[in-house]
Amino acid sequence: MGRLPQGADLLEALTELCARENITAGEVRAIGALTKAVLGFYSQKNREYEYLTLEHPLEIVSLLGDVSLKEGRPFVHAHVSLGDEQGHLWGGHLAPGSEVFSCEVMLVEYQTDKPFERGFDQGTGLLLWPMG
Numbered sequence: 001m002g003r004l005p006q007g008a009d010l011l012e013a014l015t016e017l018c019a020r021e022n023i024t025a026g027e028v029r030a031i032g033a034l035t036k037a038v039l040g041f042y043s044q045k046n047r048e049y050e051y052l053t054l055e056h057p058l059e060i061v062s063l064l065g066d067v068s069l070k071e072g073r074p075f076v077h078a079h080v081s082l083g084d085e086q087g088h089l090w091g092g093h094l095a096p097g098s099e100v101f102s103c104e105v106m107l108v109e110y111q112t113d114k115p116f117e118r119g120f121d122q123g124t125g126l127l128l129w130p131m132g
């Protein structure tokens with residue numbers, strides 16, 4: 001459990017935390033606030049992410065993510081629900097460019113018997129986990 005620095009890029013800070021603690025499989029949860037956010041939406045038709053930038057303060061109502069290996073390095077995949085000052089909710093895939101105002105993180109490490117690595121999935125065009 002810990003706090004992320006003000007002004008940090010949320011996704012980068014989570015990834016750096018996993019790298020520093022050598023966490024290669026796990027779960028991440030967080031609450032806090034952002035000064036701005038970038039949310040991704042994966043276009044299933046075009047097979048690429050489309051991005052929405054919100055240039056105003058937001059509450060991190062919830063952040064839920066996982067940690068696995070991508071190309072041999074810890075990789076955080078997280079989705080966020082963000083609330084604005086009217087109580088309206090925005091949400092999506094957490095993208096680089098989301099700036100921390102304050103953030104409390106709970107990171108849980110999982111033990112795996114072999115490296116838990118993402119691989120290319122033909123059906124979606126995404127780098128996904130192995131089948132469970």
Ligand code: ZN
Pocket residue numbers: 077078079093094
């Ligand atoms: Zn996602």
